[in-house]
Amino acid sequence: MPRYLTPSKICLLPLIDLYLSGQTASSARLDVLHFIASRISIAGGHDGNDIDRLTESLTGDASDLLKPLQDWASDIPGRNVYDILLQRLWKLDGLDSLHVLFDQLGERTRAVPASDKPRTGLSRASPLGQYIRRCCVEFTRLQFADSQALWSAFVTHRAPTHETWAHRNPVDAAARIAEGDLLSASLESPAQNWLAQGTERVDTYLSTDDTDTLLTFSIHQLQKLGTRLPDSVRSKVQLWMKDQWDSGVQSLQHFLAFFEHWKAGQYTMALESLHRYFDYSLVAKSGSDNMRVYYQYALLHLSVLHADFDCWDESVEAMDECIATARENQDSACLNFALSWLLYLRQAKPASHASPFGTVSGLGGAGGGEQDEIVFLKAKARETKHWSLLSSTLLDESKLEMYRNGMTARALEHVAQSAYLNMQHDLRNLMPIADLFEGASLDRLGQAHLAVRMYEDVEATYGKQSPISDRVRAVCRLAYGAAQSGQYADSLRMLDEVASSAMGVLKLEQRITGFTFLVQLTRSLRRGDTHAAGYYFSQLQPLRTFGDPEMDFEIGLLEIHLLLQRQEPERALKTVNVHIRSLKGTSSADIAHRLHYLVLKAKIFALSQQPTKCFSIALRAASTARRHSLIPVLLEALNMLAAILNDLFEFGAARDILESTLPWIHETRQMKLLAQAFVTLAEAHVGAAGHACIHGSGEQAQHMRLAETHIERSREVYASLEDRSGMLECLIMKAQLARWRNDDASVAQADALYMQLLADGPEAETGFLTT
């Protein structure tokens, strides 16, 4: 395989010459220069994110690659740059003409001009000059057979343009055919059979340089975005790789395979590939003894791999060794990165493996405490100007803040700092995750609409440049949020769409599937279809072992709802207790989760008619949530509290609470909570009408009227959520209120609706199951 020169590179040379000799129209000069520049540094620009475009530019033939030139005029009227270039290309009529071409170009870039002709405005150091010089050097070092191969590849490359050229230059073409016949008759040379060769496409002539570019680019993409290669690209890369056993790319190939296997969830294969990569890299670079410098990176990758497959012990061992090696080699960048990973690992799997993780600060030399570790890392990052580390540490800190210390506002501040750093230092990789964090913290503040904006931002702003895992995460959250407000179809569609872009990364696909089931489960719970809900719940069971706390929590919540719906409060209570206990034990668990369970526990007690027990729990949850400014939980707890107050005949207090929380609830977009709040408020009004007012007074009537309005609103919300039990409850209450008013028509209407809903039930059930 050639090292650098390819036919497409050769095609550029006459174009450069053409440009330099000013044969382009002045209006087109800039465009042509831009074209040349974009070809010279093919993967240099940031816009080269599309790997398909890159491969296409490497494998396309002359007619494809040079097409854009048709749009630009040359200095000859009626001819565009493409025509002129083709004329030049077809002037090359043999191996020798290639030599002549390079001789001429070499003349242009010679340090001391051979003749006293004026220089043609091409400096040796300019990008064009460098390109030409590189091409010349590479051509000089070609063996004869290689230059022969290059020539025949060039002929193949050029062949598709023959028609256009012959159309424009019929005389030349005819002469060429005659000459070609003559030559091929006199000397049976394969190089001259240009027409015959054009018909059969030999496989692409690629240089090592190109393959290297492509591979490096692919690996970079893989590392940055965490995706997998498209199948077409992968097969191409593998095909090219076969020709390259001698060059140093071999090890890179294994690196590529490592990522592939990793993302495809093939743990052992990934491990094998990684080992292979390092073995071969050692072989390739045996000349220099600095291979050991890269050892820590190998360990780093190993550790990340282990962690990704939940092999925590191995991961930590690898990381420890990595840190040791990094310190030995005084590679502070690697060390800091490893430390931050260790921090992450500890957060990800804290309780069960307290001992092997040790403390980062112990290694870093400071006293215990995670806060200290973060401070240490931040200081280090600032010291070494390692901005991405600083940014990610800030994010970590904000996470910690949210989980533990509870000041969501402060967490938001950290996120903002991180985002600022990202902007300042162009850390594109970290921008989407910062958005995610910001969205999460806004969610906690009850600003659901802002959070949704943030999640949408990931896809809208960064699109394909953001790591795929972040995108999937954002979409999952969006979808789940939509499901919470009853837009199940939208939500499922979103998940469906993102599933196609996950490109077979196992973890992400699992996540997407999990969320799809969650949405389905939510819907079936709302519809009161316990049978379907049970099915979905059983499907979700295996996902609980994957150690994704976010999903785990959601599954836990829905499990309890399911149990409650199945009228099994004892089991529900047990489960809740288990959850609360386990969350209490772990230091890094999200406090919001625990509070949520507490509220649920209160709910269970409320359902089982133990309002006093439930009151204290709800109150505690509410106060803690307020302290941590966890608005959604707080609202939930307050709603619970109000319901309990109702039960305790404290209707005034309940009304006060609910009236003050309702706007907040609106903001959080928790539709179910909203409906419940309306119902509770209605109950409070009814209670007030029954207990605090004189019978028959206007005040009582007003309370009843308000209650009726609230019930109606609640029913509407329930209807939008497709929540059957809620709707039925509302209809019953409505009928009762109407009965109180002696409004028979309304009673009949509500009853009719009720009966109809009941009748629809099974139908909806079956229809739902089929979806």
Place this chain on the structure above:
Amino acid sequence: MALSSEQQQELQTQLQQVVVACNERCLYFAAKWSAELLNSFSSSDDSTTDDASDTDLDDDDDVPAPLQSTNPDRKEARLETKELPRYLVAKAFFDCREYDRCAAVFLPPQIPHTTPAPQITSPTKLTVSMTPQKISSGRSTSKPGLYAARPQAPALPKKLSQKSLFLALYARYLSGEKRKSEDSETILGPADGPVTANKEVSGILAVLEKHFNARGGIQDLGNSQGWLDYLYGIVLLKAKSENLAKQWLLRSVNLQPYNWSAWLDLASLLGSPEELQQISEHIPRNIMALFFHIHCNQELYQQTPEVFNSLSQLQGIFPRSAWLQQQKALLHYHARDHETAAHLFDSLLKDHPHRLEGLEIYSNLLYVLPNRPRLATLAAMASNTDKFRPETNCILGNYYSLISEHEKAVLHFRRALTLDRNFQAAWTLMGHEYIELKNTQAAIESYRRAVDTNRKDYRAWYGLGQGYEMLECYSYSLFYYQRAAALCPGDPKMWAAVGNAYSKCNKLANAIQAYKRALVVGSQIDNATSSFASGGSDPLAQAVGGALDPQILYDIACLYEKDSNWDEAAAYMELTLAQEEGAEEGDEGLGVTQVTSRARLWLARYCYGCGEWARTMELANELCQDGVEVEEAKGLVRDVRARLQLGEVEEEGEMDE
């Protein structure tokens, strides 16, 4: 010289037999040559093969049969049958290039290869050890002292057929050659060259000498089939006893006239047409002798009509012979008929697209023409056929040399030599490249090796001269130029070089003589010789218009000037000037060139010195017109004008008086 059908049949039969015989003895190249010849008769292929199957007596028999049939001698045939299994295994070993093993099948285990080394390490020692043999081999006596000085000639197994003996010894010889090229290491390295010799040679010599002595020496022709004689010849050649080698090779071609390798080696021993004349009495009178003559004449640059004649005769018999066509092309090439030669080579290529022999000379031709695209195509073609043939690498080297990439050219020539150290063309061409690279020592060594391989290569001799000239060793260079001129008296460049070397050695008369010879050779005038022999004062009506090389004329003039022979100098300068214009009105001459302008300037000054003002004015004005040496010319014009004016004034003054 058309052959009757019986004659043709007979020739075919003989050729077939010899192909088989050569193959049996592993003389692959001779076999190839003969087989090619066999396939270049004019008659249709089918009939010849049919005939062959009819005429070949033992074609219907099994494998042993043709082996027997090749040998008319009954005693030998009996021996061969007896040792057939051993012969077969030996042949198999040979074909697998296990030469030592092959030799060991028939020859008793010999002394390890390393032991003879101290005895024959230097070429001087080698010749010393050879001298007694030269004396002795004519007679049938053996000298014990001789055997003591070299590895003991092992006692030969008594009953061994000549074929097996040949195979065994040939295998030994090749094994020695292989070792030699292995020991030689890099091209032009310290171990390369005569320092490393074929260590088997002396042993083989001993065996063969004993063998032939036992059978009555060189005079007794009856008992031999010609193959062992050929081997003896080439081994003697390796041992540098060339006269003896010539005798034995002659004997071989007489006994076995269809062994082309023997003819080639014999040809390589001939240094001049005279030697060829001498030897032609001793060679057999058959068709092979004609081939031999053509080959020799081609090698000796004799492009006489007779040669062409016999060539066309042979082509009448073998119209499809690539070899003959190649010889024809080479003859034309040597006769500087480049167009015809190129045309011949082209058609040769067309007919035999995978035949690489001789194509390096075609590449030389294309280099001289020069025709870059065609040379590139040729190179591509050759490279496609086989990248690792010396011919291919020579072509590539020539191509790179033509596009001025001399390092790469040297690389390819070296590669060619690594593939075959006796590939003489590559040595010469590599010398040229080293001259280009200003590496004079390496160039001289390359040329030297070329000359050692083939003493008839005038280019290498010329190159040697050039190398020494660059080192400013003029008398050496003169010697080599003389050799080159002797080999190729038809090339004015050689004579000019000789003249130049003479003048550098301050032998002006000789130099002038040599230059004049160059003029004669280079001129296109028939009677030029006579006109110059008579002293050059004749009206040289035809010696104008580029008929003579102005550079040489100018050089002669300069030499005369050095010799203070002003008249001659002036005459030659005039002659130089005369080359600018055609002989008659309307004829095209060379036009104004650098050399003629210099001659004009010289003449102008000369006239100035002689006081011929008008002529000086004329010449100087011409110089101004041509735009060469304008300042100088203008100065002359001013001066002359001033003098003329002064003269006029004086005249007027005189008149006034």
